Amino acid sequence: MVSKFENKNFYEVLGVSKNAELEAIKRSYRKLALQVHPDRNQGNPEATRDFQVLSRMMEILGKQYDQFGDVENDVEESFKDVEFMKTVYRKVTVEDIESFSKQYIGSEMERKDVIDAYDRFHGDMDKVLEYVPLSEKESISRFVKIIR
Numbered sequence: 001m002v003s004k005f006e007n008k009n010f011y012e013v014l015g016v017s018k019n020a021e022l023e024a025i026k027r028s029y030r031k032l033a034l035q036v037h038p039d040r041n042q043g044n045p046e047a048t049r050d051f052q053v054l055s056r057m058m059e060i061l062g063k064q065y066d067q068f069g070d071v072e073n074d075v076e077e078s079f080k081d082v083e084f085m086k087t088v089y090r091k092v093t094v095e096d097i098e099s100f101s102k103q104y105i106g107s108e109m110e111r112k113d114v115i116d117a118y119d120r121f122h123g124d125m126d127k128v129l130e131y132v133p134l135s136e137k138e139s140i141s142r143f144v145k146i147i148r
Helices: 010-014 021-037 047-068 074-080 084-087 095-104 108-120 125-133 135-147
Strands: none
Touching: 010 125, 021 047, 021 074, 108 125, 108 135, 125 135
């Protein structure tokens, strides 16, 4: 199902200029989101997709604003470019996890993560295990050596 907003200029959809302030963008988004919300358009099978695409547009614009303080047209091209999105959000494979695991366990990065978690959670090892990537109960003895 294709949304009426897909492959459209974000600013045109929202009815704002490219140099609009974030608050103006948010105001316009909220107004349009209320109009296309699936609850208000129960007879429209595209309503859910329209709302999802509109929400994704706002998410991208908001992140761009948070990172750079303004919004540039490049975000639209990135959103449209499926190949770009696949490289940014590619599927993580078991091999990727195994490769990362081999590089991470015993590395300086893991050491820093363990010490940071230990300090942050005041020695609560359950929280350290939750915080440190790839950790499990068997990791505690390795972590104790790192902490000491």
